[in-house]
Amino acid sequence: KIDFKRFRETMEASSEIGRVKDTGLYRLALSDKDKEMRDLFRKWMEEAGLEVRIDDVGTMYGRRAGKEDLPPVLIGSHLDTQPYGGRYDGVIGVLMALEAIRTMNDYNIETRRPIEIVNFTNEEGARFEPPMMASGLLAGEFTKEFVHSRKDAEGLEFGEELGRIGYRGTEENRIKDIHSFVEVHIEQGPRLEKEGRDIGIVRGIQGVSWFEVTVQGKSNHAGSTPMHLRKDPMMAAARLISDLEELALEESVLMTIGKISASPGAVNVIPETVNFSIDVRSEDDEERNGFIRLLEERVGAIASLKNVDIDVDHTWTSPVTHFNSDVLEVISSKSESLGYSTLDIVSGAGHDARYINDIAPTAMIFAPSVGGISHDIAELTLDAYLEKCGTLLFEVVRELADR
Amino acid sequence: KIDFKRFRETMEASSEIGRVKDTGLYRLALSDKDKEMRDLFRKWMEEAGLEVRIDDVGTMYGRRAGKEDLPPVLIGSHLDTQPYGGRYDGVIGVLMALEAIRTMNDYNIETRRPIEIVNFTNEEGARFEPPMMASGLLAGEFTKEFVHSRKDAEGLEFGEELGRIGYRGTEENRIKDIHSFVEVHIEQGPRLEKEGRDIGIVRGIQGVSWFEVTVQGKSNHAGSTPMHLRKDPMMAAARLISDLEELALEESVLMTIGKISASPGAVNVIPETVNFSIDVRSEDDEERNGFIRLLEERVGAIASLKNVDIDVDHTWTSPVTHFNSDVLEVISSKSESLGYSTLDIVSGAGHDARYINDIAPTAMIFAPSVGGISHDIAELTLDAYLEKCGTLLFEVVRELADR
Numbered sequence: 001k002i003d004f005k006r007f008r009e010t011m012e013a014s015s016e017i018g019r020v021k022d023t024g025l026y027r028l029a030l031s032d033k034d035k036e037m038r039d040l041f042r043k044w045m046e047e048a049g050l051e052v053r054i055d056d057v058g059t060m061y062g063r064r065a066g067k068e069d070l071p072p073v074l075i076g077s078h079l080d081t082q083p084y085g086g087r088y089d090g091v092i093g094v095l096m097a098l099e100a101i102r103t104m105n106d107y108n109i110e111t112r113r114p115i116e117i118v119n120f121t122n123e124e125g126a127r128f129e130p131p132m133m134a135s136g137l138l139a140g141e142f143t144k145e146f147v148h149s150r151k152d153a154e155g156l157e158f159g160e161e162l163g164r165i166g167y168r169g170t171e172e173n174r175i176k177d178i179h180s181f182v183e184v185h186i187e188q189g190p191r192l193e194k195e196g197r198d199i200g201i202v203r204g205i206q207g208v209s210w211f212e213v214t215v216q217g218k219s220n221h222a223g224s225t226p227m228h229l230r231k232d233p234m235m236a237a238a239r240l241i242s243d244l245e246e247l248a249l250e251e252s253v254l255m256t257i258g259k260i261s262a263s264p265g266a267v268n269v270i271p272e273t274v275n276f277s278i279d280v281r282s283e284d285d286e287e288r289n290g291f292i293r294l295l296e297e298r299v300g301a302i303a304s305l306k307n308v309d310i311d312v313d314h315t316w317t318s319p320v321t322h323f324n325s326d327v328l329e330v331i332s333s334k335s336e337s338l339g340y341s342t343l344d345i346v347s348g349a350g351h352d353a354r355y356i357n358d359i360a361p362t363a364m365i366f367a368p369s370v371g372g373i374s375h376d377i378a379e380l381t382l383d384a385y386l387e388k389c390g391t392l393l394f395e396v397v398r399e400l401a402d403r
Numbered sequence: 404k405i406d407f408k409r410f411r412e413t414m415e416a417s418s419e420i421g422r423v424k425d426t427g428l429y430r431l432a433l434s435d436k437d438k439e440m441r442d443l444f445r446k447w448m449e450e451a452g453l454e455v456r457i458d459d460v461g462t463m464y465g466r467r468a469g470k471e472d473l474p475p476v477l478i479g480s481h482l483d484t485q486p487y488g489g490r491y492d493g494v495i496g497v498l499m500a501l502e503a504i505r506t507m508n509d510y511n512i513e514t515r516r517p518i519e520i521v522n523f524t525n526e527e528g529a530r531f532e533p534p535m536m537a538s539g540l541l542a543g544e545f546t547k548e549f550v551h552s553r554k555d556a557e558g559l560e561f562g563e564e565l566g567r568i569g570y571r572g573t574e575e576n577r578i579k580d581i582h583s584f585v586e587v588h589i590e591q592g593p594r595l596e597k598e599g600r601d602i603g604i605v606r607g608i609q610g611v612s613w614f615e616v617t618v619q620g621k622s623n624h625a626g627s628t629p630m631h632l633r634k635d636p637m638m639a640a641a642r643l644i645s646d647l648e649e650l651a652l653e654e655s656v657l658m659t660i661g662k663i664s665a666s667p668g669a670v671n672v673i674p675e676t677v678n679f680s681i682d683v684r685s686e687d688d689e690e691r692n693g694f695i696r697l698l699e700e701r702v703g704a705i706a707s708l709k710n711v712d713i714d715v716d717h718t719w720t721s722p723v724t725h726f727n728s729d730v731l732e733v734i735s736s737k738s739e740s741l742g743y744s745t746l747d748i749v750s751g752a753g754h755d756a757r758y759i760n761d762i763a764p765t766a767m768i769f770a771p772s773v774g775g776i777s778h779d780i781a782e783l784t785l786d787a788y789l790e791k792c793g794t795l796l797f798e799v800v801r802e803l804a805d806r
């Protein structure tokens with residue numbers, strides 16, 4: 001039913017904006033490339049006859065009226081990417097939502113409820129931490145002031161960058177009553193491919209904790225300071241990271257150190273401080289919290305062993321999410337009638353659906369990721385699966401919008 | 404004999420240029436602050452009646468004529484600093500040389516040989532690696548093209564920055580025949596203070612090796628990639644650094660990791676690459692080379708254990724240096740006649756004297772560092788020691804210049 005060729009062309013246009021090598025994207029939130037993508041997406045929405053709104057954190061909505069003025073069905077995802085991310089992460093959820101609308105227009109389908117498509121600002125959290133701030137704002141998890149005051153690595157503020165690219169809308173444009181929300185996304189993991197299934201029916205999302213660790217030692221000369229007189233924050237950090245990896249393996253949580261830096265940062269200077277991030281995830285909140293307790297113990301042990309100060313700042317937490325069973329049921333039954341093979345899955349990655357789930361019935365649909373690769377330019381989802389996902393979304397949204 | 408008050412005032416003027424907090428300096432080579440310091444130093448040299456020359460890598464010389472046109476005695480050090488370095492490192496060697504000239508002028512002392520004072524460009528190697536490039540050029544260790552093409556962390560080129568600050572002189576201005584070179588410097592280590600001596604008589608300099616390590620893994624999503632399917636360069640780097648620390652302690656070499664970074668550098672992305680530096684030093688070249696062999700073995704072991712590629716680039720080596728016994732003898736006997744307590748010492752830090760020693764009889768004099776701290780804003784040398792060092796330099800240069 002959907003026009004897959006049209007969807008593919010729309011994907012190609014997106015894949016050129018911020019392109020890296022043949023297959024990657026570098027389209028950080030509120031960058032010039034993000035603006036270029038937003039302008040194009042707005043044009044597409046207008047061409048599809050949607051009424052466009054921008055809210056106070058830059059989230060873009062396009063509304064297709066229903067026969068009745070009821071709370072709308074919301075579909076969509078995000079158009080920002082990681083530095084050196086792929087073309088599919090987030091993007092397919094937004095452009096399949098657009099394709100669903102276009103298909104409805106093709107067939108003059110009217111629905112009982114309005115349908116809104118959405119592009120959430122800064123889902124990735126790559127430029128402004130934490131991730132999913134725009135959906136978190138809607139759910140009351142973050143305040144507008146908090147979001148606007150976030151700074152990127154260069155010290156540029158979210159609020160100012162939003163104004164600079166011309167996407168500072170109004171608080172009244174935020175979506176309020178949502179009938180239901182469906183987000184299509186790539187799996188970003190290896191399970192669907194390994195099990196050879198078409199579609200992932202996403203039951204929930206892992207819990208996550210983020211930390212910023214500061215190891216404070218004493219900077220001094222690399223050539224003239226005896227090893228035993230050093231307070232070397234780098235040696236403490238290396239040992240701590242190694243120990244935490246072992247702990248994470250024992251405790252079956254996922255742990256990632258994605259950022260690290262040493263200051264002042266010269267070859268012949270023992271650093272004064274080393275900073276790094278920790279991302280911890282688990283499908284079980286008890287397990288994640290248990291790991292965090294062990295982490296804190298280990299930090300204390302390494303600090304005294306290595307004679308340094310270690311400060312651990314807990315910057316973000318998101319407990320395990322369970323999606324809505326009614327929406328999941330619609331996805332299951334539509335998959336079945338379309339003859340698609342499915343797998344129940346728990347998402348490893350966070351998504352805007354995580355926060356919208358707090359304020360409206362929500363669920364997600366996953367497409368398989370080749371080799372499970374994501375947050376990398378090698379990210380890929382095959383056309384056959386994209387087409388199935390798009391068709392399924394179309395059927396699901398039709399069903400929900402007539403409820 | 405020297406005018407310590409005048410020396411102190413000269414130090415204070417230097418300490419204002421690039422000042423950080425109360426006691427630090429941030430005066431990277433060829434920065435605007437370095438230019439400001441150079442302009443002032445040039446003015447001081449001209450006021451002292453010296454003939455100023457700038458060579459093709461920006462090294463500044465000030466010549467005081469001798470009764471005969473013989474190869475000159477060279478004295479001096481460097482005026483650039485580390486990021487967040489101290490006020491004494493390098494600076495005292497240059498400004499005591501200036502003070503020695505001023506004192507000779509006060510007393511109308513004529514010497515047989517000319518005396519030249521020198522400010523070597525980029526001794527620290529903090530902005531442009533490796534350190535001591537300007538003296539290395541004189542010794543034939545580096546070519547002019549090599550030096551000019553070095554880039555800082557922002558990609559700015561040495562040669563262009565030299566032109567920008569107006570200190571690109573000529574090759575013919577390089578000093579050629581040197582009778583002898585004496586460099587005064589702070590110890591940058593704890594030994595003189597611990598043993599309660601006035602003066603360090605520097606017999607030589609440790610050998611040094613620098614490495615740039617690149618650990619190449621596979622970037623992927625922090626939330627959806629199982630731990631055992633990762634090729635995580637950060638976990639490999641942490642383990643390698645921890646292991647190397649243990650090895651360094653066993654092998655009695657000094658090892659420092661001063662710089663580290665992860666790319667792409669987002670909290671929720673397993674890095675694709677981790678880069679770090681290694682600085683290895685020893686008073687024994689055999690020991691240093693033995694450690695390097697063990698390091699290479701360990702790199703191989705961790706690469707296969709952690710399923711990553713590790714590339715180790717050996718960027719700079721400087722073997723152990725032995726200074727000239729005649730110049731050392733002059734320093735010893737002058738110390739003795741002045742009644743100063745001395746300690747024979749091997750320098751942990753590299754100095755321009757290391758390269759000049761390859762082309763002329765060379766030695767160094769150290770002043771004690773409080774707490775052994777250097778390459779940090781807390782660096783300090785007490786006035787009582789500075790005065791002794793200055794007086795000793797004056798006596799030594801007088802003696803050498805009449806030989």
Ligand SMILES: NC(=O)NCCC(=O)O
Pocket residue numbers: 089123124125131132348349350351624626671
């Ligand atoms: N889907 C996705 O990559 N979201 C970013 C938030 C996270 O780190 O899970």
Ligand SMILES: NC(=O)NCCC(=O)O
Pocket residue numbers: 221223268492526527528534535751752753754
């Ligand atoms: N003196 C000094 O800090 N020199 C820098 C070169 C080195 O790293 O030893």
